[in-house]
Structure formats: C-alpha cells, structure tokens
Amino acid sequence: MMSEHGKDPAGEKAQSKASRLFAVDSLRGLIIVFMALDHANLFVGQNHAASEIWDGAYPVYYDALAFLTRLVTHLAAPGFFFLMGAGMLLFAQSRQARGWSRWAVIRHFLVRGALLIALQLLIVNRAWELSPTGWELDMYIGVLFALGGTMILGSLLLWLQPIYLWALTLILFVGIEFLHPGLGMWNAIQHDPANVILLRPGGDAALWSNYPILPWLELVTFGLAFGHWLRADAKRAYSRAWKLGVAFLLAFVVVRSLDGFGNVRPRMSNSWIDFLNPVKYPPSMAFTLMTMGANLILLSALSRAREGAQRLLQPLAVFGRAPLFFYLLHLFLYAGLGYLLAPSGTSIPAVYPMWLLGLLVLFPICLWYGGFKHRQSPGSVLRFL
Amino acid sequence: MKRRLFCGILATILLGLTGCAGSLPAGDSGSIALVPFFDRDLGIGGVVPVTCSESAPGNFECPSLAADGGMAVIVQQAYPGPRDELVDLVLSQVSLEQLPEAGGHYRGRAFNWDLYSLEVQVKDAGPDAMHVELALAEGDATSYFVALVTPPEVYEAHPALFETVFGHAVYGLVPWE
Numbered sequence: 001m002m003s004e005h006g007k008d009p010a011g012e013k014a015q016s017k018a019s020r021l022f023a024v025d026s027l028r029g030l031i032i033v034f035m036a037l038d039h040a041n042l043f044v045g046q047n048h049a050a051s052e053i054w055d056g057a058y059p060v061y062y063d064a065l066a067f068l069t070r071l072v073t074h075l076a077a078p079g080f081f082f083l084m085g086a087g088m089l090l091f092a093q094s095r096q097a098r099g100w101s102r103w104a105v106i107r108h109f110l111v112r113g114a115l116l117i118a119l120q121l122l123i124v125n126r127a128w129e130l131s132p133t134g135w136e137l138d139m140y141i142g143v144l145f146a147l148g149g150t151m152i153l154g155s156l157l158l159w160l161q162p163i164y165l166w167a168l169t170l171i172l173f174v175g176i177e178f179l180h181p182g183l184g185m186w187n188a189i190q191h192d193p194a195n196v197i198l199l200r201p202g203g204d205a206a207l208w209s210n211y212p213i214l215p216w217l218e219l220v221t222f223g224l225a226f227g228h229w230l231r232a233d234a235k236r237a238y239s240r241a242w243k244l245g246v247a248f249l250l251a252f253v254v255v256r257s258l259d260g261f262g263n264v265r266p267r268m269s270n271s272w273i274d275f276l277n278p279v280k281y282p283p284s285m286a287f288t289l290m291t292m293g294a295n296l297i298l299l300s301a302l303s304r305a306r307e308g309a310q311r312l313l314q315p316l317a318v319f320g321r322a323p324l325f326f327y328l329l330h331l332f333l334y335a336g337l338g339y340l341l342a343p344s345g346t347s348i349p350a351v352y353p354m355w356l357l358g359l360l361v362l363f364p365i366c367l368w369y370g371g372f373k374h375r376q377s378p379g380s381v382l383r384f385l
Numbered sequence: 386m387k388r389r390l391f392c393g394i395l396a397t398i399l400l401g402l403t404g405c406a407g408s409l410p411a412g413d414s415g416s417i418a419l420v421p422f423f424d425r426d427l428g429i430g431g432v433v434p435v436t437c438s439e440s441a442p443g444n445f446e447c448p449s450l451a452a453d454g455g456m457a458v459i460v461q462q463a464y465p466g467p468r469d470e471l472v473d474l475v476l477s478q479v480s481l482e483q484l485p486e487a488g489g490h491y492r493g494r495a496f497n498w499d500l501y502s503l504e505v506q507v508k509d510a511g512p513d514a515m516h517v518e519l520a521l522a523e524g525d526a527t528s529y530f531v532a533l534v535t536p537p538e539v540y541e542a543h544p545a546l547f548e549t550v551f552g553h554a555v556y557g558l559v560p561w562e
Contacts, residue, residue: 047413047414047415048414049414049415049416049418050416050418050435051418055421056420056421057418057419057420057435058418058419058420058432059416059417059418059419060416060417060418060419060549060553061415061416061549062415062416062417062545062548062549063413063415063416065415066413066414066415066416067415067416259494266494266557267494268419268432268553268556268557269552269553269556269557270492270556271548271552347413348415
C-alpha cells in the first residue's frame with residue numbers, strides 16, 4: 001500500500017532491513033570465503049598445518065605465506081558463532097512480532113540446532129573422510145556440531161536482559177582460561193566424551209573434538225548482546241563495533257605480549273608469526289580478541305559501504321545468505337577439485353586459483369539457492385540451509 | 386552481457402591457471418608441528434617436532450626432517466653445575482679445544498642464551514663432519530644446552546631446521562620440577 005506521500009512504508013521498511021543486514025551478510029560471506037581458502041589448502045594443496053590443539057602438537061611456521069594463508073582463515077569460526085548469535089536475536093524478535101510464541105521460537109532453534117549436529121555427523125564428517133592426507137577419526141566434533149549445540153543453548157538465553165548477556169560473555173571469556181590449565185597439567189587431563197564434547201578440545205581416534213560447545217558459547221552470547229544493539233539502532237551498533245574492534249586488538253597486543261593468562265599455552269617464540277599464532281582450540285582470550293577485533297572492524301567498515309561498493313561486495317552477500325548450503329557444498333567441491341586437478345597436492349600459491357575457481361562454481365548455485373530460500377514460507381526447513 | 390563476458394573471461398583464466406597449478410609439484414606446508422615434552426629427571430620441559438623419537442633422555446632423533454635419508458638430532462639437556470663445566474663436557478664430545486665466539490644471543494622464555502655454530506667431528510657419529518647449532522645458558526646452579534646436530538648437506542637442504550626446530554626448542558626450554 002502506498003502512503004499519502006507516494007512512498008511505500010512496507011517497501012521502505014524492507015529496504016531499511018536489507019541495508020541494515022547487508023553488512024552482516026557480507027561479513028558472513030567474507031569469512032566463508034576465507035574458510036573456503038583453508039579447506040582448499042587442505043583438499044587441493046594438501047598443505048594444511050597439523051592440529052592446533054592446546055595441549056599437544058602445535059604448528060610453527062617457517063613460511064610467511066603459509067602462515068598468512070592460515071591466519072586469515074581464523075576469522076571464520078569466531079565470526080560464524082558471533083553472527084549466529086546476532087542473527088538468532090534478530091530472528092526471534094522478528095518472529096515474535098509476527099505472533100510466534102517464545103516456545104515456538106525456542107522449538108525452531110532446537111530443531112535447527114539438532115539439524116546442524118546431525119549434518120556434522122552424517123554429511124560433513126563424510127567429506128572429511130575424503131581428506132587426501134588421511135582421516136582416522138571415527139567421530140569428529142566439528143564446527144557445525146558446536147554451532148548446533150550453542151544454538152540450542154543460546155535459544156534458552158534469548159530473553160535475557162542484555163546486561164546479563166554481557167556478564168555471561170565475560171564469565172565464559174575468562175572461564176575458558178581456567179578450564180585449560182597450564183603446562184604442568186597437560187598430561188593429567190582426561191578426555192572422556194562429556195569433557196570432549198562440552199569442555200576441552202582433544203580426544204582420541206574414537207572421538208575427537210576441535211569444537212567443544214562451551215568454549216564457543218561466549219561468541220554466541222556476545223552475538224546475542226550485539227543483536228540487541230543492532231535492533232535498537234543499527235548505525236550506532238556498527239559505530240560501536242568499530243570502537244570495540246580497535247579495543248579488542250589493543251587488548252590482544254597486551255595479552256599476547258605478557259604471554260601469561262589469556263594465552264592458554266605460552267607463545268612458541270618471539271617471532272611475529274608466533275605472536276599472531278595464538279591457541280585456537282579452544283579459543284584463547286588472545287585468539288578471540290585478535291579475530292573478533294578484526295571481525296568487528298570489518299563489520300563496521302562493511303556497514304559504511306555505499307551503493308557502488310555494495311554492488312561490488314554483492315557476491316559476498318550472496319554467499320553470506322546461504323552459509324550452510326555453501327558449507328556443505330564447498331567441502332565436497334574442493335575434495336573433488338583436489339582429486340581431479342592435484343591428486344598429489346600442490347604449492348600454496350597454486351592453491352589460490354583453485355580456491356577462486358571453486359568460488360566461481362559456487363556463486364551461481366548459492367545465488368539460485370538464496371532466491372529459492374527467500375521464497376519459502378518462514379517456517380520452512382529449506383530456510384535452515 | 387558485460388557481466389557474462391567478464392565471468393566467461395574470469396572462468397577461462399582460472400581454468401588455465403588451475404590447469405598449470407595441477408601440474409606443479411607437491412607443495413610444502415610451510416610449518417612443522419611441535420609437541421611439548423617434560424622430563425622430571427632432567428628437570429626440563431620444552432618442545433620437539435612431533436616426528437622425532439626420544440633415543441635417550443633429552444636426545445631426539447628426527448628422521449623426517451632430513452632430506453635424502455639423513456638424520457637430524459636435537460639434544461636438550463640440563464647439567465647440574467656451572468656453565469664452564471658444561472662447556473668442557475660439550476667440547477670433549479665434539480673434538481674441539483675451545484668454543485668459537487658466540488655468533489649471537491637469544492632471549493628465550495626462561496633463559497638468555499649464547500648461540501654457536503660449529504662444523505665438527507662428533508664422537509660416535511662416524512667420520513663425516515657434522516653441523517652443530519649450539520645454545521648455552523646458565524640458571525641457578527644448573528646449566529642448560531640445546532644442540533641441533535645434522536650432516537651439513539641436510540642442514541643446507543632444510544632451511545626450516547634452524548628457525549623452526551632449533552629456534553623454538555631454545556625459546557621453549559624451561560626448568561621443570
């Protein structure tokens with residue numbers, strides 16, 4: 001319906017919402033693209049560094065390109081959890097405005113979380129089994145499992161006041177450090193299933209986890225709290241994201257320089273590479289500050305993109321609007337590309353064109369799926385992907 | 386129309402590049418995985434490459450780091466005495482009368498280290514000369530050393546050995562009770 005001034009309020013609202021979410025979608029797309037680089041390096045290049053587990057083997061790099069190729073992909077996991085939290089809050093508010101009950105919202109996230117866990121165990125782990133460098137794990141707890149688990153837990157926190165969400169985020173942020181004791185305890189930690197699924201990364205060939213649920217929940221609660229900011233005043237939220245991002249990066253430099261509490265594991269040397277190589281599994285305070293600092297600054301920068309820049313960045317938003325669909329496809333695609341084009345692996349510079357080729361194949365498929373998904377009813381399972 | 390043309394050109398270039406890339410030899414991960422080790426008897430903790438095996442307390446043989454089948458050995462030891470005594474002990478193992486001038490100094494997590502680079506005959510290691518990177522440090526009543534021993538050709542063939550293995554071992558060596 002047109003207003004008396006000739007404007008369509010519903011259209012304006014939709015446009016404002018689209019504009020508000022462009023930064024979120026394009027950041028999600030950007031980090032998905034970074035993640036794809038990491039997986040191209042694994043499946044096609046066969047160059048992926050060894051496990052980055054907190055109490056075991058840890059990679060040290062002697063090649064700057066190898067390190068930078070890995071470093072940039074570190075933005076992905078924390079970004080996913082954070083954006084999922086923000087998205088959950090906005091989704092819950094939007095559905096409640098359409099008349100959904102709280103229970104209906106929670107039920108939606110319970111189903112969606114369970115689906116993510118099932119996809120990890122049934123589909124994604126099959127993709128990892130195609131890893132050309134070998135895969136010997138019976139059951140792997142990866143990022144989708146943790147996203148599902150934190151979604152389920154996060155759905156119960158949706159109606160907490162923002163102040164409690166911030167407090168919970170802080171408690172989890174600091175608490176993770178206490179869950180991962182110092183050098184002297186490394187051999188004393190029991191990797192029983194509950195521990196591995198919920199608390200500490202590690203395990204054995206029967207059950208291995210890089211993404212136990214609780215250490216990543218802090219990023220979801222952070223996202224939920226940020227979602228409140230976005231909903232109240234998106235422009236102000238993005239401005240705060242910039243300041244918070246800079247503060248996070250400064251705090252990272254302090255925590256990393258002190259090389260004590262907040263690092264889970266001591267730095268491996270004084271080199272710049274080791275300075276920028278904090279423990280990811282679990283996300284140490286240093287890792288979270290570094291990656292979320294960068295993510296928040298990128299989010300703020302993307303929110304300032306004008307029309308011309310938005311057109312250029314549109315492919316990222318296309319990937320960002322079909323993230324799970326992209327995730328499921330890209331693993332098998334890069335496994336296939338590796339098998340066909342570089343069965344013995346290849347150098348890191350040669351991985352880059354293969355990575356871009358994969359993105360070029362995925363773009364039209366994600367574009368189609370994004371449109372298809374948008375046309376489904378709000379409760380459709382197809383919208384989950 | 387322009388967009389399709391652009392995508393077509395991009396796809397062609399990428400296909401060409403990937404065709405070339407696929408024919409390139411396998412790459413190098415650019416990293417080495419280190420694992421922590423703790424030895425209460427020696428009173429030290431540190432890191433060693435995950436592929437190494439401990440042949441004697443504090444002595445690690447690292448076959449997969451070496452090119453053409455050569456063996457790299459990394460030694461991390463504590464000596465319950467002053468540094469001069471430790472130096473005499475080391476010299477007796479490498480058929481040298483005295484150490485050359487230190488080639489550098491390095492601040493590790495627990496100690497300040499003096500660094501030496503030697504070409505020597507190592508006792509019980511055959512007639513060939515060996516390349517030894519040596520780091521010495523002194524703590525309270527205990528002295529410490531880290532040595533990376535390789536045939537020279539292996540050392541030259543693997544530039545990662547010094548920075549990645551030796552450097553990190555020296556940085557990470559700490560007293561352990």
